Amino acid sequence: MPSLSPGAESLLRHRAFVLYWFARNASGFGFQMMSVAVGWQVYALTGRAVDLGLIGLVQFVPSVLLALPAGHVADQFDRRRIVTLCQAVEWIAIVLLAGFSLSGHLNETGILSLVFVVGVAKAFEFPAMSSMLPALVPTPLLPRAMASSSAAGQAAMIAGPALGGLLYVAGPGTVYGVSALLYLVALTLMSRLTYEKAPPRRESATLKTLFAGVHFIRHRPAVFGVISLDLFAVLLGGATALLPIFARDVLHTGPWGLGLLRSAPAVGALLMSIWLSRHTLTRRVGPIMFASVAGFGLATLVFAVSTSLPLSLAALFALGAFDMVSMVIRGALVQLETPDDMRGRISAVNAIFVNTSNQLGEFESGILAAAVGAVHATIIGGIGTLVVVGLWMWWFPSLRRRQGLVSEPVPQEGASDTV
Incomplete structure (x- = not known):
């Protein structure tokens, strides 16, 4: 290990x-x-x-x-x-x-x-x-x-x-x-392992308590913004689901090439996560998050139009690295904007979004590729990711202006952000 x-x-x-x-x-x-x-x-x-x-x-x-x-x-x-x-x-x-x-x-x-x-x-x-x-x-x-x-x-x-x-x-x-x-x-x-945690406030399992996480996210623009940004970016940027098609029909490589393509995003994400563990993000976290998701979309576009295996590997490497930056920022923002007694339910809702978007993203990519071809489907996904970034920067201005992870108070209901 x-x-x-x-x-x-x-x-x-x-x-x-x-x-x-x-x-x-x-x-x-x-x-x-x-x-x-x-x-x-x-x-x-x-x-x-x-x-x-x-x-x-x-x-x-x-x-x-x-x-x-x-x-x-x-x-x-x-x-x-x-x-x-x-x-x-x-x-x-x-x-x-x-x-x-x-x-x-x-x-x-x-x-x-x-x-x-x-x-x-x-x-x-x-x-x-x-x-x-x-x-x-x-x-x-x-x-x-x-x-x-x-x-x-x-x-x-x-x-x-x-x-x-x-x-x-x-x-x-x-x-x-x-x-x-x-x-x-x-x-x-x-x-x-031992850790400090306040005694939980026991509540009966009702529809209200089960869906409390959904209600909390809906009325916290910062939390709703980062979770929904992840949802739609993953839904649209599902290029990895089409890698077998790109490997055989676009890049004209064999199973060994497909293995390299599959590992490239993980290698990029791993190296970026090691870098992030050595450097604390303290300034302009909102702009960095949006820039990272935009970089994810641009890397998807480069991969879509590439006919060279080295360029495709570089694009997928960058895709994984950009995704890791935005994931760390989004994860930290959600955790820090959420009270401890709600973190389990917020994590659960986030898990639904992530699992569903991964599965539906692969399905969407497959259906779109069947209709317009793998290259055009991936181009559409990359452009769609960039459009989502632009819309979310407009709809969630507090996220766009966000400077630190911990220095700002939790937005209250009735905040200026709109959805």
Whole structure:
């Protein structure tokens, strides 16, 4: 697992964050390794491409349907215990995957059932894990902490599948076994973590409390602006869903080229997150956020018109880097604009937006590519992203003028921003 960047040395003084970082890193690697093993194993058992789609479906459904209840739970109970319990459930499911694989008694239904259990646990783990971070470090260090966490996530996305693929030569049971070991490390670290948090205000689960996050976002222009900006930018900028078409028909390369294209955005995001963990964004965060999303759109346009593999890789690298800058700023703004007793529900609503926009963005790109071709569809997406940036700068002037992450008060209802 990667180490913290030199610029994040100040974070090392905060033991709780270090435990959190390594725990999240370990579980992230374990999950990525499990995912690649599940895909290989299911396809080896059935030989049907549609079953690979079912793997995504059994994880996507609970992440959306359970998001609001999960956010409510994260705001009502000890978040560390929620994360620990969820990781314990995931660990048990992965141990069962390992055991049944080694014994030769695992079929497609069993795999999908256990992956569904992991998906349910992940749905409850995400808002609790996300809303813990602001309580682990001083407020000025939150952007660096988020960048360091993002670096770990990107490293897991790059190295986890590769390590899982290498271990798969020894069989899926071996991959699941190592994944379970990493989850056990995460569980141990998380169980030793302590953080300061005010006692939660217990509320019954009603429609009002479940949808409190939606109501809060709707009446906070800054929060609504950054979350909706992410939603529409991802919906329109779904070039990565069309990479197989570009690799074969535009760039005339093979599977090796497709692998490079898929990894380029993650490499750009990883390097940018390492840089952000060393440098604190203290000025002009609003203009930087909008410029980053605009850069994302421009990189999409360059990729769309490129017929050179090196240029396409550079465009995707820049796309990932720009996306990481805007993601860190958006994430920090949402966390800092949200009271602690609402962070779980806000994280849950944000998760719905992110998961839905990723899925719908891929669907939209595929449908548009079928109608007008992959190149024109990507050009439309890049232009659409730039249009969204212009509209959001107009509709949310307080975000456009935003200078710092922490120095400004939460906008109240009736603020001048319009939507």
